[in-house]
Amino acid sequence: MSSLETRIKEQANALGFELAGIAPAVESDGFAHLADWLNQGFAGEMEYMSRHADARRHPESMLPNVKSVVMVGINYKTADDPRESLRSSRGLGRVSIYAGGGDYHDVLRVKLKALLAWVQEQAPGTRGRAVIDTAPLLERDFARRAGLGWFGKNTMLIDKKLGSYFFIGALLLDLELTPNAPFETSHCGTCTRCLDACPTDAFAGPYQLDARRCISYLTIELRGSIPEELRAGMDDWIFGCDVCQEVCPWNRKSPAGNEPMLQPTVTGTRVDLEELLSLNEDAFRKRFRHTPLWRSGRDGLLRNAAIALGNLGDARALPALERAAEDGSPLVREAAQWAIAAISTCATGST
Numbered sequence: 001m002s003s004l005e006t007r008i009k010e011q012a013n014a015l016g017f018e019l020a021g022i023a024p025a026v027e028s029d030g031f032a033h034l035a036d037w038l039n040q041g042f043a044g045e046m047e048y049m050s051r052h053a054d055a056r057r058h059p060e061s062m063l064p065n066v067k068s069v070v071m072v073g074i075n076y077k078t079a080d081d082p083r084e085s086l087r088s089s090r091g092l093g094r095v096s097i098y099a100g101g102g103d104y105h106d107v108l109r110v111k112l113k114a115l116l117a118w119v120q121e122q123a124p125g126t127r128g129r130a131v132i133d134t135a136p137l138l139e140r141d142f143a144r145r146a147g148l149g150w151f152g153k154n155t156m157l158i159d160k161k162l163g164s165y166f167f168i169g170a171l172l173l174d175l176e177l178t179p180n181a182p183f184e185t186s187h188c189g190t191c192t193r194c195l196d197a198c199p200t201d202a203f204a205g206p207y208q209l210d211a212r213r214c215i216s217y218l219t220i221e222l223r224g225s226i227p228e229e230l231r232a233g234m235d236d237w238i239f240g241c242d243v244c245q246e247v248c249p250w251n252r253k254s255p256a257g258n259e260p261m262l263q264p265t266v267t268g269t270r271v272d273l274e275e276l277l278s279l280n281e282d283a284f285r286k287r288f289r290h291t292p293l294w295r296s297g298r299d300g301l302l303r304n305a306a307i308a309l310g311n312l313g314d315a316r317a318l319p320a321l322e323r324a325a326e327d328g329s330p331l332v333r334e335a336a337q338w339a340i341a342a343i344s345t346c347a348t349g350s351t
Contacts, residue, residue, distance in 0.1 A: 004122060005178050011118050012072050015111045016259055017169075018162060019073030021146030021180040025059050025066040025172065028138040029145070042204070044212040046221055055136035062137065063129045063172040068179070070119075070171040071139070071146035072112070073157075075257035076104065077165035078264055091317060092270040093308040096216065096240025097165065099292035100264040106290075107261045108132045108169040115171055123175055131170040143168045147180040150187060153206040154194035154244040160187065163254030164245050187250070194244035199233035215241035219304045220296050225334055231307050238271065238304040239293050273312075274320040276305040277336075302327070303335040310339030313346040 002010075005022055012020035028034075034049075034056060043049045055061040059069060076098050098104065112130035120126050131137050140157050144150060148168065149159040156164040195203045202213035211217040215237050218226050226234070245251055257263070279287065284298035293301060306324055309317040321343070324336035 003178070007122065008070060008115075008119060008177070012070070012115055015114055017072035017074050017111065018257075019071075019148045019159060019166065019168075021071050021143075021148050022177050023069045023071055023142040023145035023182070024179045025069050027058050028056060029141045030138050031057050034138065037208070040204075040210075042208070042210045042212065044217055044221065045223065046211065046217075052136040056138050059131075059137055059142075059170075059172050062131060062135055063127065063174065065127075065174045066172045068173045068175055068177040069142045069146070070115070070173065070177075071143045071148055071168060072115070072171070073143070073148055073159065073162070073166040073168045074108065074111070074259060074262070075162050075166045075255065076101075076259070076262040077163070077251075077254055077256050078262075078269065079256040091236065091273045091309055091312040091314055093236050093238035093273045093276070093305055095238060095269045095271055095293070096242050097269055098167070098262075099239055100269040101291075102261040102265060103290055103292055103294075104167050104262060105132055105134065107259060108167060112169050112171055119171070119173065119175070126173060126175045128171055128173045128175075131172055132167075137170055139168050139170050142170060145179070145182040147183050150183050150185065151207060152194065152248065152250075153188055153192065154203070154248070155207055155209050156245065156248075158187070158248070158250050160250065161254070163251035164248060165251060165254055165257075191249065193247040193249070197243050197247040199235060199241075199243060200230050201233075215243075219300070223297075223300065225331065226303070226307060228338070231338070232311060234304075234307055235311055236273075236308045238273070238276070238301065238308050239296060271305075273305045273309050274317055277302055277309075277320045277324045277332075299329040299331045302329070302332045306332065306335035306339045310335075310342035313343050315343055318343060 009020040038050050059066050078097050116128045143157050149157045152158045158164045200213045202210050204210050219239050281298050288294045321336045321340050327333050
């Protein structure tokens with residue numbers, strides 16, 4: 001009979017995880033790097049990173065007497081987006097590939113809990129906890145230790161076959177398991193395409209992301225007004241950004257994922273910007289409540305949509321922006337006013 005470690009990984013694969021490995025539950029490799037990153041202010045307004053920083057030192061903060069960390073990865077790369085056929089004369093905003101389908105937290109949580117239940121059947125009395133990115137775990141450290149991949153210069157975890165388009169999750173266990181060999185090498189070489197391609201120059205250097213300049217941070221985490229000097233670089237992105245992954249050579253031939261919940265569905269990766277500007281709070285809730293876009297909130301998403309329309313420079317969007325300039329939210333009003341001025345300047349410059 002095969003070992004429990006082998007059967008755990010096989011069960012993870014059966015549940016839909018393309019990657020699975022085991023790491024020892026020890027202090028995180030990257031804790032010192034995290035502390036330095038926070039000290040430099042690169043976290044911006046993500047105060048929860050500092051508030052729970054010490055808890056990220058060791059997984060025992062989440063499960064006392066933890067012995068092993070089972071790390072898993074699931075591919076979220078999409079096949080052709082069916083909403084691409086909905087192009088019209090009106091502008092469409094881009095959504096990061098990972099957010100075009102259902103909420104990945106729900107997908108990973110269900111699968112990880114199923115894996116935990118299976119482990120407890122094999123080893124009665126085992127205590128465990130399913131962990132995704134809402135918990136204070138430096139999951140990339142343990143993914144590398146479990147052999148799942150290496151850190152790219154854009155800070156993403158990269159696998160030779162899947163590239164970087166995959167989510168990772170962890171299963172903490174108070175069960176002693178034989179770990180996989182850690183991934184000790186890097187396969188980025190001298191390539192700096194991810195660093196060079198960033199539209200807002202968010203990388204302070206290789207492996208150093210200044211979140212305050214990152215489009216993903218600006219469109220999702222930042223609750224206030226987006227700095228004007230960064231708006232042009234956002235182009236038509238309204239939720240997240242894939243640029244540093246799109247240019248990565250390891251993603252050229254990466255396959256599409258198989259999990260239906262992670263494929264483009266209600267949201268898709270292209271969204272009608274003028275339609276977004278028409279949403280009140282109830283309509284926003286109805287449309288996005290169970291999608292990743294819920295995280296930005298109605299005001300944040302409409303702020304992003306207005307800026308995208310300003311960057312696209314299409315005067316046909318002016319009526320929608322003028323209505324948004326009278327929105328109840330000061331955040332939306334300011335962004336709409338900026339977009340109107342940007343389009344007007346563009347129109348003046350072209351005459």
